[in-house]
Amino acid sequence: MAYPGDDIAIKYRTVDLGGIITGAQFPGEASIYYRFSGGNWQKTDISLKDKTILSGSSGDSLLFYTTLKQVRRSLDYYVRAGRIITPVAHIDVVDRPRVTGIRTTLFYPDYTGLEPAVIDENDGSISAVLGTRVSMKIETNVPVTIAEMIFGDSSRSQFELSGQTGHQSFRIDKDRSYYIHLVDKQGEVNPNPIEYYITAIPDEYPVLDVIRPGVDINLNEEMLIPIILHISDDYGFSSLQLKYSLVSNRRRGDETVAVLHFSDSIKTEGEIKFNWDVEPLRLMPSDYIVYHFELADNDRISGPKVSSSREYIARLPSLEEIIAQTEQEQSQNISKAEQFFKAHKDLSERLKNIVRKMEEDRTRPNQKLSWQHQKELQEIAAQEEKITEQIKETAEDLDKMIDRMQENSLSNRELLEKLSEIQKLFEKVATPEMKEARLKLMEALKLMDMKKLEEALKDFQLSQEELMQRLDRTIALLRRMEIEQKINSMAEMAKHLAEKQEQVNRETEKSPEEKLPSLSPEERKIQKGFDNLKKEAAKLKEMFKNTGFAKPEDTKEFLDAVEKSDADKNMEQMDRELQRMAKQQARLEGEQAYSKLLKMADQMKQGQEKMCSGGGKDAAKKIRAAINDLNYLCNGQEEIINNASGITIGSEVLRDLAAQQQVLRESVGGLAGRISELGNESPFVAAELNSLIKQAIGNIDLAIDQFSNRRRQEGVNYQREALYNLNRSAISMLKALESQNNCNKGGSCNKPSLKMGSLAEQQQLLNRQTQSQCQNQGSNPSLSDTDAMRRLAAEQNAIGKSLGQLQNEFGQSKEILGRLDAIREDMEKVADALANGEVGQDLLNRQLKIYSRMLDATRTMQRKDFTDQRRARIGEEILRNSPPALSGNHLRGGLDIEGRLRQFLEEKYPEVYESHIKAYFKALLENSDFRLYETSDETD
Numbered sequence: 001m002a003y004p005g006d007d008i009a010i011k012y013r014t015v016d017l018g019g020i021i022t023g024a025q026f027p028g029e030a031s032i033y034y035r036f037s038g039g040n041w042q043k044t045d046i047s048l049k050d051k052t053i054l055s056g057s058s059g060d061s062l063l064f065y066t067t068l069k070q071v072r073r074s075l076d077y078y079v080r081a082g083r084i085i086t087p088v089a090h091i092d093v094v095d096r097p098r099v100t101g102i103r104t105t106l107f108y109p110d111y112t113g114l115e116p117a118v119i120d121e122n123d124g125s126i127s128a129v130l131g132t133r134v135s136m137k138i139e140t141n142v143p144v145t146i147a148e149m150i151f152g153d154s155s156r157s158q159f160e161l162s163g164q165t166g167h168q169s170f171r172i173d174k175d176r177s178y179y180i181h182l183v184d185k186q187g188e189v190n191p192n193p194i195e196y197y198i199t200a201i202p203d204e205y206p207v208l209d210v211i212r213p214g215v216d217i218n219l220n221e222e223m224l225i226p227i228i229l230h231i232s233d234d235y236g237f238s239s240l241q242l243k244y245s246l247v248s249n250r251r252r253g254d255e256t257v258a259v260l261h262f263s264d265s266i267k268t269e270g271e272i273k274f275n276w277d278v279e280p281l282r283l284m285p286s287d288y289i290v291y292h293f294e295l296a297d298n299d300r301i302s303g304p305k306v307s308s309s310r311e312y313i314a315r316l317p318s319l320e321e322i323i324a325q326t327e328q329e330q331s332q333n334i335s336k337a338e339q340f341f342k343a344h345k346d347l348s349e350r351l352k353n354i355v356r357k358m359e360e361d362r363t364r365p366n367q368k369l370s371w372q373h374q375k376e377l378q379e380i381a382a383q384e385e386k387i388t389e390q391i392k393e394t395a396e397d398l399d400k401m402i403d404r405m406q407e408n409s410l411s412n413r414e415l416l417e418k419l420s421e422i423q424k425l426f427e428k429v430a431t432p433e434m435k436e437a438r439l440k441l442m443e444a445l446k447l448m449d450m451k452k453l454e455e456a457l458k459d460f461q462l463s464q465e466e467l468m469q470r471l472d473r474t475i476a477l478l479r480r481m482e483i484e485q486k487i488n489s490m491a492e493m494a495k496h497l498a499e500k501q502e503q504v505n506r507e508t509e510k511s512p513e514e515k516l517p518s519l520s521p522e523e524r525k526i527q528k529g530f531d532n533l534k535k536e537a538a539k540l541k542e543m544f545k546n547t548g549f550a551k552p553e554d555t556k557e558f559l560d561a562v563e564k565s566d567a568d569k570n571m572e573q574m575d576r577e578l579q580r581m582a583k584q585q586a587r588l589e590g591e592q593a594y595s596k597l598l599k600m601a602d603q604m605k606q607g608q609e610k611m612c613s614g615g616g617k618d619a620a621k622k623i624r625a626a627i628n629d630l631n632y633l634c635n636g637q638e639e640i641i642n643n644a645s646g647i648t649i650g651s652e653v654l655r656d657l658a659a660q661q662q663v664l665r666e667s668v669g670g671l672a673g674r675i676s677e678l679g680n681e682s683p684f685v686a687a688e689l690n691s692l693i694k695q696a697i698g699n700i701d702l703a704i705d706q707f708s709n710r711r712r713q714e715g716v717n718y719q720r721e722a723l724y725n726l727n728r729s730a731i732s733m734l735k736a737l738e739s740q741n742n743c744n745k746g747g748s749c750n751k752p753s754l755k756m757g758s759l760a761e762q763q764q765l766l767n768r769q770t771q772s773q774c775q776n777q778g779s780n781p782s783l784s785d786t787d788a789m790r791r792l793a794a795e796q797n798a799i800g801k802s803l804g805q806l807q808n809e810f811g812q813s814k815e816i817l818g819r820l821d822a823i824r825e826d827m828e829k830v831a832d833a834l835a836n837g838e839v840g841q842d843l844l845n846r847q848l849k850i851y852s853r854m855l856d857a858t859r860t861m862q863r864k865d866f867t868d869q870r871r872a873r874i875g876e877e878i879l880r881n882s883p884p885a886l887s888g889n890h891l892r893g894g895l896d897i898e899g900r901l902r903q904f905l906e907e908k909y910p911e912v913y914e915s916h917i918k919a920y921f922k923a924l925l926e927n928s929d930f931r932l933y934e935t936s937d938e939t940d
Contacts, residue, residue, distance in 0.1 A: 018065025558607030
């Protein structure tokens with residue numbers, strides 16, 4: 001029989017083929033015939049002589065076979081031994097079990113919003129978010145009896161088998177590795193199974209960025225915190241919260257949680273903007289809010305993950321802190337400007353020394369610029385450029401300071417406008433002409449052209465002188481603003497002390513006696529603030545000594561209001577009574593302190609008005625006088641031009657005309673000095689004005705020189721150029737006057753701020769009339785006294801009615817409407833008291849409080865106007881035609897005076913002067929004797 005008969009063999013293993021012969025005799029040899037699938041028959045002969053014969057109960061038997069190695073295909077075979085031929089047997093060669101296909105379907109957690117995904121890439125590695133359910137299907141090459149996943153920790157998971165496929169489902173809960181283990185019917189296992197990896201992707205924490213404010217901030221009077229948040233997450237959000245605590249008197253309160261709602265359109269990423277109104281929290285100065293944001297994602301598998309921002313602080317600074325910061329910044333700006341001035345002065349001295357040495361070297365033969373001089377000039381130019389950049393940076397810092405002052409409501413509109421103009425002057429300290437002079441100097445040094453170098457040095461020196469003049473003026477103006485700011489700050493401190501005293505008085509009134517000692521520390525703070533105010537008055541007194549800021553009588557009135565007030569004595573006594581729990585005595589002392597503080601604040605406000613606003617009026621008066629002088633000089637210059645036109649060419653009379661021109665020249669020089677001084681008082685005088693006056697003086701000097709040499713036409717040409725520059729100076733002064741007047745008035749007459757200021761003035765007058773009536777009225781008022789009181793009540797009602805009409809102009813402006821409502825309520829109480837004859841110190845205090853609040857409201861409106869003016873506008877692309885070709889006069893070196901005059905006729909001027917200015921220019925054009933520049937036919 002054939003051995004092993006029909007059978008199954010494993011691919012790539014060895015197979016034994018042969019036969020078994022039983023009987024008494026055995027042939028000497030046998031042949032094994034086999035044929036692989038698709039192949040030909042092959043034969044292997046085997047000798048049986050040396051084979052071992054086995055004996056058994058059924059007889060002897062002989063086993064023989066041949067071995068085939070690495071069998072890959074099924075085969076048929078049979079055996080021939082002597083006359084015996086076995087039937088053909090078949091050996092089926094099969095593979096070991098293996099996985100032929102893997103298909104996974106991923107079912108993501110519902111909260112992710114992801115659709116199921118099918119991975120049909122015959123790859124068992126899986127990467128999916130934590131909590132994903134996996135459905136896996138495998139296919140095998142042969143039917144198997146066991147199919148299972150064996151994990152890295154030796155745990156197992158069985159497949160459900162059906163024929164040559166297996167299924168199972170599991171959830172991804174962590175990272176792990178596995179391989180698939182197969183066992184077929186023959187007990188064979190899949191060789192070298194592939195190791196696969198399951199990666200559990202965690203649901204990442206949400207990302208929360210606080211774009212704005214993004215830093216700790218100080219709150220201003222609007223009490224708004226602008227918030228911009230950028231949120232993102234891989235699958236979405238479940239909540240956004242604002243958590244905050246109020247810190248008052250160094251004690252942190254309980255945490256408050258506010259849920260923030262945002263648009264449903266924000267799924268996985270978006271920006272959230274809102275303004276947080278902290279007014280309801282009723283912060284007191286020096287209180288602050290500690291807050292942060294928490295963002296939770298929508299992970300329902302392992303629970304929402306929460307990301308928190310860092311803690312931010314929004315602080316309501318005290319008045320003292322705001323004042324200290326502003327004064328420090330003011331002082332730093334002045335110090336920087338003085339450093340720039342000193343640095344430029346040193347550069348100027350170095351430059352003069354080099355020029356002097358170059359003059360000495362000029363006497364030598366083959367004079368050339370030494371290497372040392374060349375290097376030093378390059379260093380001077382480089383240092384000048386560096387200082388210019390530093391000046392620009394300081395101007396930007398000054399601009400930021402103005403923004404902060406505008407936000408903290410410490411300064412009035414007039415002061416802010418003046419500082420804004422000074423900031424513009426600071427920006428213009430270094431002009432484009434100065435930069436051009438520096439570049440020309442560097443170019444001349446590069447070319448080593450001595451002639452060009454001398455010209456460039458001359459221009460560079462002139463630019464240095466102009467820059468130092470501008471810096472000197474800016475420093476003078478900054479010092480004036482420093483004093484004005486201190487005056488304003490002291491007036492605010494006085495008002496603030498009165499408000500704090502009033503608050504302590506109210507707390508005293510409603511507190512039980514045993515609680516009174518707890519108010520003592522607050523009263524001592526007010527007393528300390530009053531002492532600080534007196535120290536500031538001493539500093540201001542020293543500042544007044546070094547400057548001619550205001551009239552001595554006005555400065556004395558302001559300082560006396562502080563120095564002669566003895567409100568601190570009442571505060572000290574109130575502190576004692578509070579500690580003694582003597583309520584009635586403490587209340588009386590507090591009322592007296594409050595009354596004295598109100599009176600002091602009112603006197604300081606009046607003094608501030610005289611010194612600061614009055615100074616603006618003085619500046620406007622001086623500008624007006626300068627305009628008149630300029631008009632007079634223009635007329636005089638025009639008259640000399642007309643006289644010169646009628647003189648014969650080469651006449652000796654031209655020399656007499658030179659003497660007349662010299663007299664006018666001295667007058668222009670004197671005016672130049674006054675304008676320079678005026679520029680140190682008013683920031684609205686243009687920085688270019690001094691340059692225009694200098695140009696006019698230079699033109700006059702050239703005209704004098706031409707007339708002295710009896711060159712009429714050349715002299716007239718220079719005269720006309722001088723007249724042109726004088727006219728430009730007059731126009732510049734007119735613009736300065738308009739700006740100064742607008743600053744003094746608070747802007748346009750139609751603005752609510754000016755109307756509010758007018759009502760405040762009416763209230764101040766009414767307060768004085770009421771005070772006078774109280775002083776004159778005896779214990780038994782007469783009929784005339786009663787009538788006077790009713791008249792005052794009617795006036796108070798009239799002011800209240802006007803205030804109500806003004807309220808309608810502000811729409812829904814909470815900041816202003818709230819103040820006006822409170823003021824009107826107090827006005828109604830005052831009017832009722834006046835009508836009933838109930839006069840006394842309480843009534844006078846209430847009126848002073850009304851006036852103070854009206855001034856505050858006026859300043860708020862003015863700051864709003866000023867804010868609107870300073871808002872940046874988006875730049876626009878402006879296309880302009882190229883200028884036309886130069887006229888013949890320009891090509892010959894002359895100037896198109898007629899064209900310039902026509903240009904001036906088209907410009908806008910202050911309304912009060914417009915008709916006069918245009919009439920003047922029109923007369924110049926129509927004057928038949930006024931000719932354009934001509935070339936002279938005179939001979940030397």
